[in-house]
Amino acid sequence: MGRVYPPTPPYEVGREKIREFADAVSASDPVHRDLAEARAKGYKDVIAPPTFAIILSQNAGQQLVEDQTFGLDYSRVVHGGQTFRYVRPIVAGDHLVTVMAVEEISSRAGHAFLTTRHEVSTVEGELVVTIWTRLVVRGEG
Amino acid sequence: MQVGTVFPPQTFQVTRADLVRYAGASGDFNPIHWSDRVATSVGLPGVIAHGMLTMALAGQAVACWVGGTAAIVEYSTRFANPVVVPDDDKGTEIVVSGVVKRVGEDGVTQVDITATCNGDKILGAAKALVRA
Numbered sequence: 001m002g003r004v005y006p007p008t009p010p011y012e013v014g015r016e017k018i019r020e021f022a023d024a025v026s027a028s029d030p031v032h033r034d035l036a037e038a039r040a041k042g043y044k045d046v047i048a049p050p051t052f053a054i055i056l057s058q059n060a061g062q063q064l065v066e067d068q069t070f071g072l073d074y075s076r077v078v079h080g081g082q083t084f085r086y087v088r089p090i091v092a093g094d095h096l097v098t099v100m101a102v103e104e105i106s107s108r109a110g111h112a113f114l115t116t117r118h119e120v121s122t123v124e125g126e127l128v129v130t131i132w133t134r135l136v137v138r139g140e141g
Numbered sequence: 142m143q144v145g146t147v148f149p150p151q152t153f154q155v156t157r158a159d160l161v162r163y164a165g166a167s168g169d170f171n172p173i174h175w176s177d178r179v180a181t182s183v184g185l186p187g188v189i190a191h192g193m194l195t196m197a198l199a200g201q202a203v204a205c206w207v208g209g210t211a212a213i214v215e216y217s218t219r220f221a222n223p224v225v226v227p228d229d230d231k232g233t234e235i236v237v238s239g240v241v242k243r244v245g246e247d248g249v250t251q252v253d254i255t256a257t258c259n260g261d262k263i264l265g266a267a268k269a270l271v272r273a
Contacts, residue, residue: 017166024166025197026153029210041211050204050213051197055168075183079192081265083217089210134219 003070003102005063010095010123011056018048018092025049038091045092053084057118057131060100064116072114073137080113081134087127095123103132110139142207142250142273146241151202155190155224156232163194177228190224195235195263199256202237203269206252212271214249219265224258233258248272 015035022032027049030037038046065074090096097120104115118131160174169191172179180188196218204210226232236257243251254267 021166024159024163025194026201027197027204027210028201029204031209031211041209043211047211049197049210050200050216051193054193058168079220081217081219082193082196083215085215086213132217 005060005067005100008056008060008063008098008100010097011059013048013090013092013094013096015046015092018046018052021052021055022049025051043089043091047089047091050084050086050089051082052090053120053129053131054082056096056098056120056129057116057133060098060118061116061133063100064102076138076140078136078138079133080136081132083132085130087129090120090128094128096120096128097123112137112139142241142244144241144244148202148206148239148252150236150238151205153198153201153235153237154232155194155198155226155235156230157188157226157228159232160188160190160194160226163191163197167191167193169193185223186225188226188228190226190233192220195220195224195256196267198235199237199254199264199267200269203239203252203254203271206239207250207269207271207273212273213269214272215270216268218254218267220263221265222258222261222263224263235263242268 031047099119101117103117106113114135116133120129121127164170174191177187239252239254242253250271252269256264
């Protein structure tokens with residue numbers, strides 16, 4: 001509880017990755033693909049759909065899976081819930097660093113509940129989005 | 142937008158191919174989203190959609206209702222029930238509806254979202270805060 005992990009290596013947000021993700025989630029807004037459209041809306045490049053940030057959360061979450069001292073049995077993990085709070089949309093060209101913290105652990109009815117908080121900032125230190133991922137670790141039997 | 146405004150429901154078809162595409166785009170390769178063998182071995186009825194794909198599709202409905210994806214400043218949900226996706230060409234269907242719950246003086250509007258598959262609620266307490 002309260003454990004904070006070291007910042008992830010920077011993730012470079014690419015235009016084609018945004019397009020690929022937008023295609024996969026039926027995101028039709030031209031701001032995901034059309035540079036002129038994105039610039040007309042005041043962004044310096046194409047912007048990512050709201051849930052794109054899950055990629056950053058997943059990358060940081062790998063630290064939890066690999067942390068032997070934490071002892072998370074990933075085969076029992078179910079995604080319980082998800083929150084994104086944006087300061088601004090993620091923009092192609094961003095170099096993003098994620099700092100993950102274990103915010104809450106509780107148990108109820110034989111299951112464990114784990115909330116991690118991920119603060120995603122540019123390498124320059126500008127906070128872009130805060131993510132909360134809620135996992136349920138199902139009890140044995 | 143006024144409190145009580147009901148948005149037109151949006152329907153999304155989800156096939157196995159969509160799950161594979163989402164796995165590749167997101168990097169979430171959990172086999173419960175592509176292998177019936179693994180899915181049934183952990184007690185699921187079959188391959189299920191990524192919760193994050195469902196959340197993303199519901200987010201697209203919101204983007205469509207509020208006039209653009211960039212308006213969404215906060216978005217949260219619980220995952221209430223799995224979306225089972227059969228191995229055929231039709232897949233399954235997700236229906237997303239929404240209603241304006243609150244219009245704040247700070248210019249932020251809360252949209253409450255309901256998403257169902259075969260009549261079952263698949264998202265719980267799903268809501269988006271939008272700056273219109």
